[in-house]
């Protein structure tokens with residue numbers, strides 16, 4: 388299921404403003420890649436270009452190439468909705484569908500895809516909740532609203548919802564920034580487990596978190612307000628934190644700016 392992402396010379400715009408410039412990188416399957424860098428350097432923008440979420444913003448557009456294994460995601464005839472199904476996303480604030488039960492939150496994507504058989508839905512709901520380490524906490528309250536769970540449980544529910552449709556890639560935009568330390572540990576443990584099946588990309592402001600969960604780290608930066616964000620370097624996480632190539636990376640991870 389996990390697939391390789393190749394990005395070549397990618398630029399993203401909001402109207403006339405170029406937010407990120409000239410980004411190229413390869414993200415290997417079954418790895419966790421962390422995106423770090425100061426506020427406004429374009430981490431979230433870049434993340435959203437990887438599953439064609441960027442272009443849902445009016446006036447926003449993308450130049451360059453993103454390939455998932457051998458499929459050009461911006462190629463003619465590619466359905467952005469199908470791209471978003473195969474490259475799932477988890478956001479900063481847990482966002483379960485507020486009026487839906489726990490069960491329906493996880494089943495929603497499958498229902499949209501036309502699955503009607505109750506036994507199939509039951510199986511996927513159970514396996515997805517198990518996969519998100521939430522099953523034991525909710526198996527007796529599946530009909531209760533998802534919004535009644537704690538923040539950390541809601542985030543795991545959102546991860547269950549994302550994996551229910553069997554994606555190839557999971558994109559996570561600061562998935563722990565609204566969570567307490569115990570829930571954060573639960574999500575980090577979950578990320579480490581999920582990487583055996585998925586390609587995972589996580590945006591984080593937390594250096595320790597990047598060091599704990601990721602195999603590869605990409606550092607982005609901007610040279611000044613209003614200038615586009617650029618990829619400064621991407622390397623094994625151990626190297627980025629111990630011996631980065633670029634001085635700006637070292638300055639950032641040692642807290643000299645950002």
Ligand SMILES: Nc1ncnc2c1ncn2[C@@H]1O[C@H](COP(=O)(O)OP(=O)(O)OP(=O)(O)O)[C@@H](O)[C@H]1O
Nearest residue numbers: 401406424425426427428429430431432433444616
């Ligand atoms: N919807 C939008 N419309 C216009 N400009 C936007 C929009 N979203 C982001 N930007 C601009 O694009 C640039 C990159 O923002 P982005 O949110 O991608 O950075 P980031 O590195 O993820 O920041 P943070 O760490 O603060 O979340 C910023 O200058 C930002 O103001």
